Structures are given as C-alpha cells and as structure tokens.
Amino acid sequence: MKLQTSTRLALYSALLLAGDPRRQFAAAEIAQRFGISVNHLAKVLRTLGRAGLVEAVRGAGGGYRFRGNVRRVTLFDVIQLFEDVASDEQGSADAGVATAEGSALRRVLDELDDITRATLRSVTLATMLKLADEGSASDAGPGAARAQRAR
Numbered sequence: 001m002k003l004q005t006s007t008r009l010a011l012y013s014a015l016l017l018a019g020d021p022r023r024q025f026a027a028a029e030i031a032q033r034f035g036i037s038v039n040h041l042a043k044v045l046r047t048l049g050r051a052g053l054v055e056a057v058r059g060a061g062g063g064y065r066f067r068g069n070v071r072r073v074t075l076f077d078v079i080q081l082f083e084d085v086a087s088d089e090q091g092s093a094d095a096g097v098a099t100a101e102g103s104a105l106r107r108v109l110d111e112l113d114d115i116t117r118a119t120l121r122s123v124t125l126a127t128m129l130k131l132a133d134e135g136s137a138s139d140a141g142p143g144a145a146r147a148q149r150a151r
Helices: 005-019 027-034 038-050 075-079 100-122 125-140 144-150
Strands: 054-057 063-066
Touching (some): 005 027, 005 063
Antiparallel strands (some): 054 063
C-alpha cells in the first residue's frame, strides 16, 4: 500500500507523540526528526488536532502532545484523515470491466481492499509502539527505543 507523504508524516507524528503523551514536542523538533518542513508538518498536525488526536499547547514551552487513546486509535483512524479509503469502485467505462475476466479481477481486488482495511482497523498505535520498541531493542539493546523517545 502506498501512502501519501502527509499520511506517513501523520502516522510518524502520532506515534512519536503517543510514545510519551505527557511530553510536549515542538513542531520544529518533530520536523527535524523526520526531515520535513515545519510548514508541511503544521498542516498535518492541524488535521490530527481537528480529529482530536493531537493538542496544540501555545506559549513558552508549548508544542504538541497526543490526546487520543493509544490503545484504541488505529492506523485506519489516522490514515482515513488523509487518504480516500472507501471502496474503490471501478467505472463501467474502463476497458474490460464488463467481461467475465474483469469481473473476476474486480472481486479479487475488492477482497484485497477489504482485507487491508480490516488489518489497518486492527492495529492500534499501542501495537505499533511495541513493534517500534522491539525493532529498536534488537538494533541497539534493551530499552534503547524508550530511551531514544524520552530524549
């Protein structure tokens, strides 16, 4: 599955913020971590804020922090804010769609889309954080991911 840059940034940001929900992260800090512009990130964070997943804290020492429930928010919840994840109906004007072969292919592709959506709905941010910890731990030793996020 190919995701737009904004969608990937939203997922990265949500995971970073959810990893330490008491901490506020400056937009510049998040943008630098992921190698993107602060302006692009601000648009993503606004969308996450409107969805109630991120809170902007103004003033000195302000920044962004996670406001969702890390055990309930799924990858699908974030992705649907940036991507059209509705069923992809094939138009009747497309070549071959009205044939038996076209119909068979459409059924298979629809089933794959359904499986993808179901999988994205089943993976929470908590699960992703656990996977990130496990990946970092295998790369740099126990607790490395948690220590890196705490910085």
